[in-house]
Amino acid sequence: MGEMEYDGVTLEVLWSRLISIVNEQAAALMHASFTTVVREAGDLSAGVFDKQGRMLAQAVTGTPGHINTMATCVAHFVQRHPLESLKPGDSLLTNDPWLGSGHLHDITVVTPVFHRGAGVAWFANTCHAMDIGGRTLGAGARQVFEEGVNLPIIHLFREGAINEDLISILRANVREPDQVVGDLYAQQAGNDVGAEKLLAMMDEYALEDLEGLAEAILDRSEAATRDAIEAVPNGRYEDAIEIDGFDEPLMIRAVIDIGDRDLVVDYEGSSPQVGWGINVVYNYTHAYTTYPLKCAISPSVPNNEGSFRPVKVTAPEGCILNAQFPCAVGARHLVGHFLSQAVFGALSKAIPDRVIADGSAGLWNTQLEGVDLEGRRFAYIFFSAGGMGARPTADGLSATAFPSGIRGVPAEAIEAVSPVRMLRRELIPDSGGAGKHRGGLSQQMVLTVDSGLPAQHSCMYDRTRRAPRGFAGGADGKAGELFLSDGTPLAPKGTYDLQPGQTVTLRLPGGGGHGDPGDRLRSKIEEDIRQGRVTVEAAERDYGYRAS
């Protein structure tokens, strides 16, 4: 069946119903999940796939690292377990970083759907597990074996019965067995809701299978993406950025080849993989490359297999962006979050009006462990965002995460459940790069731990050595800094003991500016001074401002 089967209204009705179904799938999953990042930050993805494992629709949730990796993951399931080999009530899973989303903490559950005895579709979702054994989540491992249990593609359910062997192995290996196993049930519940609603839709519209609908959806999306690419001038555009890395700086180099109706992003020339847990598997590189491309080129085209077709992403094997088994990958976001900057940097040479300047990009991940005043052990992790890069039409957003889609945690919530005390949390004046449009301001946090004993502080921070760049003549944002109360500077990816009574100050990176600072409206400079976002000294130095 081809697209001709459907008139426009019917296609739109069926398509929007599919989107509604995957949103119901995601809602059912979130509703039942135990994991804070899943429920509070929407750190999950959910979608429906056709017989061949091509993604047709995806729930509106979360963060790019999951959204785009799941799309490629399902094809591996289809390859190993074709629909004909499965039965109703079967369900499969994996957390293999090289098949899924790049680290062991993300588990993907894939469930076949049968309609009148024949396999017609798959539902899949990926969720961040509360724990997966091994070391806790971080960059410190030297090989993936240290990072937890690796589950290849295996059955979670067989004809409705849970795989007891899998569950026993998992329970024996993770720190919070009830919650980790509970989340697997939640993931299955989401897929079951999706399947039930899909079958109801197929009955309502008397659909034998989804093939005709799939072709129509994928072809439309592909065409829309190709149209969007066609509007970008052909050419070869490149950019390279340097980031802090784990113990030595890393290079990310992107070359974007824009053809008439397709494009290729190649990362040849980027640094080789390293001996710490910040390596990025190809899937994750693909995800964090297609995400900024979509933001800049085709934001309104729905995410599905068709919209990915015109885009090819390549990275040499063994490069940090196509890292090979068994390297460690736990904190792959510390590198992956920066791909958007190389992509935007390259695109800025083709479509300068549709990309934003560098921002702090990598979330600052703070982990504190120790003993509270009553002698109880505690461990607390939270994520924070610096400034976003300035836009060609507007200032950057202050203390806002990009490209990650995650949300932060209030100081009161942190303090209520841990002895961590946030003594200050405020925007840093002058931290946004000067420009016609100013970079977003970053934030400063001053932390201590109420304890009689030293607390271990694991740092996962970046952009402390190289500042986020300004675009189109805009100045760089301020680089990040961290230091103790006595002024001792700290390594951005180190672990050290924070002594009782001592404080640590984290100053996150600010966003880069956009456009010549000399073109900034005087009224905007004055407003920034009035509100304390820019000091008079900086205004004079960076903008040539003179009070009248």
Add this chain to the structure above:
Amino acid sequence: MSFALAIDIGGTFTDVVLLERSTGTLSIVKVLTSYPDPSDAVLDGTRRILGETGCNPAGIERILHGTTLVTNTLIERKGAKTGLITTDGFRDALEIGREGRYDIYDLWLELPEPIVQRRHRVQVVERLNPDGSVRIPLDEESARLAATVLQEARVDALAVCLLHAYANSDHEERVRRTVQSVWPDVPVSCSHEVAPELREYERTSTTVANAYVQPLADRYLRRLEEGLRSQDLTAPLHIMLSNGGSCSTETARRFPIRLVESGPCGGALSAAEWGRQCGISRVLAFDMGGTTAKAILTDGGDFPITTESEVARVYRFKKGSGLPLLVPVLDMIEIGAGGGSVARLNDLGLPAVGPESAGSSPGPACYDRGGGEPTVTDADLVLGFLDPNHFLGGEMTLDVSRARDSIASLADSFGGSVMEAARGIHRLVNENMANAARVHAAERGVDIRPYALVATGGAGPVHATGVARLLGLPHVVVPPVAGVGSAYGLLLAPISFDFARTRVGRLEQLDVEQVNSLYGEMEGEGRQVVKEGGVSDEIQVARTADMRYVGQGHEIRVPIPSGELNQGSREAIQAAFDEAYRKAFGRICDGVPVESVHWRVTVTGPKPVPPPLRVAADSESAVKGVRDVLFVEGTEPVEATIYSRYALNRESQLFGPAIIEEAESTTVVPPGWVARVHACGALVLTHEEGDDG
């Protein structure tokens, strides 16, 4: 004789209704809403209704009032110039927010502008710990300085929000005293009173919003009370709140932010009441107007309440783009689907309807007021659902040829012929509404199928059966007096107010004495608030707590036993948590410890029980004629019988295809549906299985 009076201010009309309790007679006056001072129209309306009915003002026992003043003040940013006094190091909590983006693909998004400018956020030296103990004592000199700075900056209202003040109000109270000692007449909102809940961004946002709207709300309510008194209306005046209850004007003046988003509450209460009168407890209240459609699920008259609401969104239909408020509101969805929703092609070249709306000006093409884009109303007119000569009871004539012309421009992509395209528009808007309702139900773990759809709003009864079919709901109820459903609903609002306190702690280590004293405090305040509303007996107190498994980020609401708690109460609370958790998620996690976050009390006065309404019957013939109508399910137009709703007898029934007309709306009865007039006056539409294949 005893009466109740309700006054509901809408964007266009202010509705005034008077209910005579003994006979159930409802009198209605509609006046144009007045700007800038809406109390002018209110007083004009009350004067007219007293005049028309000859009602003695002394016979009126209660006056209820619903106003969009607070919401509009926030949307239009027309509140007082507000200053914030906060803990040293935290002036930017209001701006840092939750560090997220509400649309992950939009590089150009804007965050809502904080209500208080950065330079009007002043810090004081003090610091509390999460258990309320003092880390740094309050430096009163810094508070005095803060007051002076803000006084010199000429702000008109002050908010005080200190870190962890939900656990200990002492510093906030002392800051207020210090401020008022140097600046006696400035209104001050303190976070421990407005929203004593953990999470500084949301609490600060709520407190500054309260301060921002307070001077305006205060002036408005004062004027209104004086005006009513001058008409000898001395009955207690109660203001509609966003939780579906009402409160005295004294309470409303202190906590005006609790009035926010109270606009749709009257309609929801009214829908639940008509469901009850028809013997239906589970109701999907569905209100479709010119710009938006709203829906809420209610069971037995109880409404789901959320305390995570937002107001003044940057993009009206983008969740997360507004100012967060810790205010209990009815948990309702609003989507961009109304009579004015515009049909067009989306970026993929596919047909789409809404959320853009032609509004009422220029309005749909058929209004002939300069609007040329095809809308849902144009489609409904072309399909034959609407009578061009009977819109708004004949006050307005619709231009069918303009409607056809506007749709013709899209006909190719929407189905070929003008009729097919009109049907496509009608189908798509129904799908949008049904999809939104489905996801809303799924997010709350509710199976929607046993619910009946109660339709209100001008476009609601036109689209109700279509939406019900898509959702698999067999029954639709169309209440009488749909045009003043919201004002009628005000008459059903009991006095009710919510209180909350935050104490985070594990259930196994629960300090029952502390909880007893928190509940004692809140219930004492609650009884006071209800008494201010003129109620002294039949006060109901409902206790709940927000609890979660340790490690989770979201709480669920758990009912807590009344009376003095003791050591044994822990088990009862654990059991209540287990039950609530199982109900929400289908299972529990044995052995995982549970912690409480917020303790809550809702204090409610008696629920008003309205008498059966007497609606005057019309002597004209029920059947007005026939016309050709293209229903969604059919391929060709069929002849439908046109009825006047006013002439239908109670207990009578009629079969689709039919159209039932009344002044404010039109009820569509497709083939395969039967409509019965219930004894209470509501139309009950039922889908008879199999009649339409």
